[in-house]
Amino acid sequence: MKRILIPIGVLFLSNLMDAQLTNTENYIQTKTYLDYNGTTPTKISETVQYFDGLGRPKQVVNVKASPLGRDVVTHIEYDGFGRQVKDYLPVPQGGTLSGAIVPNPLSNATNTPYGSEKIYAEKILENSPLDRIQQQIQVGNDWTGKPVKFGYDANVNGEVIKMFTTTTWENGATKSTIEYGGMYGENQLYKNTVTDEDGNQTIEFKNGKGQTLMVRKVISATENADTYYVYNEYDQLAWVIPPLLSKKVHWGWADQQELAYEYRYDGRNRLVEKKLPGKDWEYMVYDKQDRLVGTQDANLRAKGQWMYTKYDQFSRVIMTGICQAMGNSRLEEQNYANTKGSNSETRSTGISMDYSGMNIYYSVTSGYPQYDKVYNFLSLNYYDTYPVGAPAIPSQIQGSDVLQDNIQNSTVSTKGLPTASYVKNTEANDIGWTKNYTYYDTKGRSIGTHSINYLGGYTKIESKLDFAGVPQMVVTKHKRLTTDTERMITENFEYDAQNRLLVHKHQVDSNPVETLAQNTYNELSQLSNKKVGNNLQSIDYAYNIRGWMTKINDPANLNGKLFGYTIRYNNPVNTPYAPGRYNGNIAEVDWRTSNDNILKRYSYSYYAQNRLMFGHYSEPMATVPESSLYDEYLEYDLNGNITVLSRNSKNPNSGFAMGIDNLNYTYAGNRLTNIKDSTNNQAGYEGGGNTISYDLNGNMLKMADKNISKIQYNHLNLPNKLEYGDMGIFGVSQYTYRADGIKLQKAETRSECGIINCYVVTDLSDYLDGFQYMSSVINNNGGGGDTELSRSFSAESSKAMEIQAFSAEERRALPKTAGLVFFPTAEGFYDYTKDQYIYQYKDHLGNIRISFARSSTGTLEITDANDYYPFGMNHLNTGGAFFGQNTYKNYKYNGKELQGSDMYDYGARMYMPDLGRWGVVDPLAEKSSRWSPYNYAFNNPISFIDPDGRDSLGWGLKNGIWSWEASLTAQNYQEQGFEDYKDDGSIISNTPIQGQQSGDTGQTYLGFNGQASYIPTNSNGSTQLLGLSNWFRDAISGTTSNISSQFSGGWDSNLIRSFTGDFINVGTGFSGIAFGGAGTSWELNWVLHGPEASFYPAITTTPSIGGGYNVDATFNIGNINYTGKASEITRSMLVTNTANGDIPTVWGSGSVSAGGNIGLTATATRLNGGHFLIGGQVNIGVGLPLGPVPFNGSGGVSNTYLIHDFYKK
Incomplete structure (x- = not known):
């Protein structure tokens, strides 16, 4: 489930610009400053969304958004049942109406690069209240007769093997043995079929709990590739059986070891042991806060070692390394971690220890692992302030004031931001470290990095950003050794009115300026x-x-x-060898x-x-x-x-x-x-x-x-x-x-x-x-003569x-x-x-x-x-x-x-x-369990690459939003519910990105690493920091990317969440509990934060049972907080899903009832991932004082069920 993002900008009702809106229509006007001179905006991205009388969007005008400064309009229409079955591409107009509604926005399509092509995608829905999609027809004349087809059915007898497990406990973890239970009988499973434009079928079978039991790729009329998912008695995924193993009529222990995925969990529902195909067991250890603190693969186990991770009190990663084992088994390691209480290290003002010439300013003796068992430090991360020994913080970078780390001298500081990251060379006897420092402007934007390499030299990157954060100039300074002459690379960028990159200039030292690229759109x-x-x-x-x-x-x-x-x-031209492909294959x-x-x-x-x-x-x-x-x-x-x-x-x-x-x-x-x-x-x-x-x-x-x-x-x-x-x-x-x-x-x-x-x-x-x-080191083995080398193969x-x-x-x-x-x-x-x-x-x-x-x-x-x-x-x-x-x-x-x-x-x-x-197993093999962990790019190297050898990546479009999905391909995007697909590195016209505020710049880059940006890019796909600096981005900030992701600014920041809550709900409820009893509530719920936040509510009902004294009928209003990250929040959290491991909500209520009623209700729900939903409600209504005193109290458990979600998935 993804959210529909409404761009958040500044709402203007004044005449700052010469907008001529159609005031006889309902509309929302959004203006985002792209540049600002201190008094007036010099660049603006403006969008006007018009609504019909029922409050439905009917037209979106991107004002002067095209490269020629013309309006780009998206037409929205509905069928007789109020359903949006046609999705139109945005159409550039012949001019601009300065934001006014365009009477006939489709008429100019033939004058654009679309030409005479069909510019809308169409959904054919079934004739039922479910409105399920039967066909999806993409844009383009040639795709009119090539729909993606969706089928909804039940299984037939003998179609799916029934597998179940017998689970025992071994070393504090589940151990599930697969048992064969014959075949599923007719109509016992849901069967969903997706047939792509080229007739390739994928069939998914689910049980009544919504668990996927098998995914089938139809190869021919007589052969299928089946992947089975087997769950244990606790509804935990215990086994994944890939096609090569599921094809075997009988298999033994050796087959399972070589081909199957096996998972084991502890009593707190945490994954603690896993076995990947062709790879020996991997173990995980957690602290009492459910943070992963230790991992061990087979090679480390042979050495008696673990990889460890240490955290501070805010659960930020501060340290990683390798340690000697605390015990002789995973369970002993876990038991030791359990003795460490909060297991959080604190920042120290003095040197807590010196390791291989690196001074460490954290306490390292209180948590896991035991101090004297530490074998090797691998990385150190610092937050809030810069560590002792860091270079002096510059006062300015490229004319921008640098955010200081002393809050006494400023109302803002680097508190809450990552400041430094130290990364060691991998060999234990290699004492080399790379030290990375990040500097910010007063808006909290990274404008400089300073990386000191293990040889003593450095790389400094300084960025000059405009009002919107777009780089105007990037200066890179570099030395290999401290004694070397500094080399400097200067890059300058020019943009159009919507921040599309026009010119990229490059200069090395004092050499003549080179124009690397001039772009036309x-x-x-x-x-x-x-x-x-x-x-x-x-x-x-x-x-x-x-x-x-x-x-x-x-x-x-x-x-x-x-x-x-x-x-x-x-x-294609050579059709005997290459029939035409409509599903994205080349x-x-x-x-x-x-x-x-x-x-x-x-x-x-x-x-x-x-x-x-x-x-x-x-x-x-x-x-x-x-x-x-x-x-x-x-x-x-x-x-x-x-x-x-x-x-x-x-x-x-x-x-x-x-x-x-x-x-x-x-x-x-x-x-x-x-x-x-x-x-x-x-x-x-x-x-x-x-x-x-x-x-x-x-x-x-x-x-x-x-x-x-x-x-x-x-x-x-x-x-x-x-x-x-x-x-x-x-x-x-x-x-x-x-x-x-x-x-x-x-x-x-x-x-x-x-x-x-x-x-x-x-x-x-x-x-x-x-x-x-x-450089070359040449050793002469004796004799004399010409030392000129004859280089050869x-x-x-x-x-x-x-x-x-x-x-x-x-x-x-x-x-x-x-x-x-x-x-x-x-x-x-x-x-x-x-x-x-x-x-x-x-x-x-x-x-x-x-x-x-x-x-x-x-x-x-x-x-x-x-x-x-x-x-x-x-x-x-x-x-x-x-x-x-x-x-x-x-x-x-x-x-x-x-x-x-x-x-x-x-x-x-x-x-x-x-x-x-x-030659080695994919580190992300579990994301592609239907494929061999040694395969390259899903065996389709014409359409895909592996960006770094871990995964083939892709972008999917759903409800107008592009989002990155692991293992999404041009062939499987429909079966995963997406409407379109783009390869990594694609540049598309401005389109909302899941999880980001729209920039309305006219251009969106879908990056190779799952990172998208509205900031204009050059054609080779470098994002944010362009050119040479893009190469440095991964090298310099790679060690902090995992920690910086814990920070989110703006609306989804922890500060805002603490005031607003993550969900709000309004509804009515009735309870009838006199010592024992039950109750029910019906509520409208709004999701305020995370990737699925929306103005559209979800209606839920919550039956409950409990004990105490409480008979009332009330109006309820409250909010719910999720204890995890905002990026993890989903609308499905509102619904209790015991099949996925959610635990029924525990609630308690207290009220004063004497004809009228006023009270409070507190709730706590433990989710599958280990985090909680903590809620509170105010209850106002009528009630009876049935208890010994007018103060009523009750408590119990409840489950929440979805009635209807107005948010469209």
């Missing part, structure tokens, strides 16, 4: 053209009626441009690069689960178009593990297609154990058929086929050392990370030979806040690198100024060794297709060109792709860095494009 606020590099290239963009990108330039006619790209969904892509000037095409076909089946390569303009030069074909098991992968490449001798891979995968559960290549061609995957081994966490330990003899991992399951089998000391790659997973250094040891001697060379790559450095060829795909990077002159090689910009990179801006063409997935620059002679040159197979491996023998040591050219597929192991570093995991899978 169409009247729908879609980016239509971008000029990069002082007009080095002019890039055109096109979209279809669904808002999906269809073109980057025109590959059929480059007209002097370096790259062209066409995406086809429902209108059917076909064409592309052309100027370096070879060949029009190339991939035509895609899919399985019913929307997994990629075949990528067919052709060259439409060639003599033999269907060349199949770079075909890729795949088969999968029911869990989505690849079982067969066939791949072609161009034979460099004949020019015809040859098979380079015909791989057959062997598994133990989801773990890949063996690969056999029947082609015996090492040009693709190396082959060899050797055994692949794993540790207890499911991390790949060795892969002899790639000559990887050993991989070591840190506590984050990130590889910190790779050894290559036949290279001795010359074949080692080592990685250094921060404790939050940020990579700091890579060291690769290899052998190189000159004219006379051979050398041992260790190449060091430093990663410091986006700046990349290179001799070492890499013994590893896993697809050397046929790349040309060796050219020799680079020794890097100047402490080895700085390059750093990123919003449009590519800056090559510091050449003082050269590198620009890039990226496709819709962020894959680097072309890197280009202005040469020293001023001419345009291509520096790197990449073509990819569908799952990301580079095409072989193209001649234009480069790979080298620490170069921007190593950033390729999905924009990630390719390693010498032929794996891409995504941050949380390493991806193997030649195999189409990861």
Whole structure:
């Protein structure tokens, strides 16, 4: 359930602007200042919402919101039953009426990019009071006959297996054993079916409690992929049985260990043990406040260690680390935590301890874990004030006063804000720390960060924000070492009247200013053209009626441009290989690069689960178009593990297609154990058929086929050392990370030979806040002679690198100024060794297709060109792709860095494009339990990416609100109740975002990390802090993101909630209790806070039973507070859901009754998550004094049921 947001701005009834509203209509006018000079607004975002006589919205006017300053109007209409069955796209008008109602807003649609397309989505509702959706027809003429269909039914006999559990208690936790109970009989389960536009069916079965028991993906008339959800006797989810396991007629303990999800809970309904497929047990320990304080996976358990988390009295995370176990089992660990009372640490004015050179200003002796058991501190967070030893707080940053931490000198301070975060390097004997400080303006907005790296240098980012918080200028100052010369990057931004980004300028040190990008938008606020590099290239963009990108330039006619790209969904050309797709899958892509000037095409076909089946390569303009030069074909098991992968490449001798891979995968559960290549061609995957081994966490330990003899991992399951089998000391790659997973250094040891001697060379790559450095340590093994190194792939060829795909990077002159090689910009990179801006063409997935620059002679040159197979491996023998040591050219597929192991570093995991899978378990595997935890992007790499190796993400539209949902895809959004879907990184016209106040800027960015923004963006998807600073954002503030999320400003702040409550209710009640009895109340409830706050009430009834003395009929008014975060509040909390673990409400009432009645009622409800709803009511009415005295008292339990919710889900 999501809320409909009403933009909160300033309501003006004066003539501050020349608004000419239609005062014969009902309306709400909202103005939001986008800029303000101190006396008058200089930029305004204005919206007028008009209502009909029944109070229903009928038109929304975004005044002068289009790029040409014209009104953008959304028409709203209802059918004869008062239902809104058509949802219209906003239509730009031919001019502006300054806020007046537009008589015929749809008439101008044909003059906009919509053209003659159908601009409304339509719901076909069933003819019943339930108004259930039977069909959802999307916008666009081509979708008129392609509805999403919804079916509501009951199961038939023998359709669903009945599974139940027998639960015992072991070590203080539930232990549920699955039992087979035959099949469900007819009409025992609800059956809901969603059929997407391409006829793919998903069926969900629920029981009478509303629990999902099974989700079925229909593969064919004879085969299904079924995922079962099994609950224990306490209605807790105990097992998830993925399709590959549920397909087995009989399975044993080994099958469950390899394929099933198992969960165990303690007596307080807390998850304390879980078992993921292919991964050993994980344990959790909580304190008495139900805060997670300890976690342990199998690798930590083997060392007798736990990961711990410490909190302050406000439950803010202050410290994490690794400690020695307090006992010999999880239960003993839990029992020890139970002895720690409040378990909150307090800030100390002096040094409580010194750890590895880090002074700690918190008490560390009172809580869990025991002080002398602490093995390693990993992170420290400070709030309210800056810790001793922090740099001096600047008085101003870019002209804005900085919020100080001393409340004695100001009415406002940093109290309640995160101020500093320290993160240690991961290795126990590495004493390096990164220290991050955040500075705020007097409005509490972050305007500066100061990060001191573990080498002693720093990165400072200073932002100049306007009235609305939009960055006007961002200055980045950086040093690797304290002795280095400071480098400074200055970025300036220009916006239009609705804060759409127009110009992005960039300057390095005192070099000439470079215009990175100049943006032009169409009247729908879609980016239509971008000029990069002082007009080095002019890039055109096109979209279809669904808002999906269809073109980057025109590959059929480059007209002097370096790259062209066409995406086809429902209108492919090569239909024998790629039938049209209407559900969001991409059917076909064409592309052309100027370096070879060949029009190339991939035509895609899919399985019913929307997994990629075949990528067919052709060259439409060639003599033999269907060349199949770079075909890729795949088969999968029911869990989505690849079982067969066939791949072609161009034979460099004949020019015809040859098979380079015909791989057959062997598994133990989801773990890949063996690969056999029947082609015996090492040009693709190396082959060899050797055994692949794993540790207890499911991390790949060795892969002899790639000559990887050993991989070591840190506590984050990130590889910190790779050894290559036949290279001795010359074949080692080592990685250094921060404790939050940020990579700091890579060291690769290899052998190189000159004219006379051979050398041992260790190449060091430093990663410091986006700046990349290179240095080499060379050991001469004796003799003399030329020390010039002959760089080659001799070492890499013994590893896993697809050397046929790349040309060796050219020799680079020794890097100047402490080895700085390059750093990123919003449009590519800056090559510091050449003082050269590198620009890039990226496709819709962020894959680097072309890197280009202005040469020293001023001419345009291509520096790197990449073509990819569908799952990301580079095409072989193209001649234009480069790979080298620490170069921007190593950033390729999905924009990630390719390693010498032929794996891409995504941050949380390493991806193997030649195999189409990861080498370790997904840290967020439970969000995608129907898929293998090793799958890449739901096996649909044409539509999805994994942003950091943890999850494929998407955005869904429901009731006009965009919200981010884990594992939402273009194929499953309808079955989850959404009306439309967008990939991460999409830019759409201004649309409300769930959980945010509308900015009405004309543009909304749906970000890659689940963060959306109304602040204008540039085309590559950087949010809030643009360009180079966007790269720093994750590195610098990543350690505080989990804690800063605990703060919410404005209406949802804890201060406001303490005054208003989270729910208010008004109603009537009757009770008849004389020693024992019952009562009932009927109430209107409003949700005031959280993502589902609304003016629309919900009607509930609350039957109760109890004891005491109370007979009355009253009018009641009260409020309810939720003890958790505002972001967790849902309307469903109003209703008692014992099936989900809610405990019936405990209530108590006291009143004075003597004909009249006045009293108070207090309630407490424990919810499934462990938090409470605490309520209070005033009761006024009539009553009888039945008790021994006129003061009546009673108490009991009650459940609340929903009668009707006016809020539309």
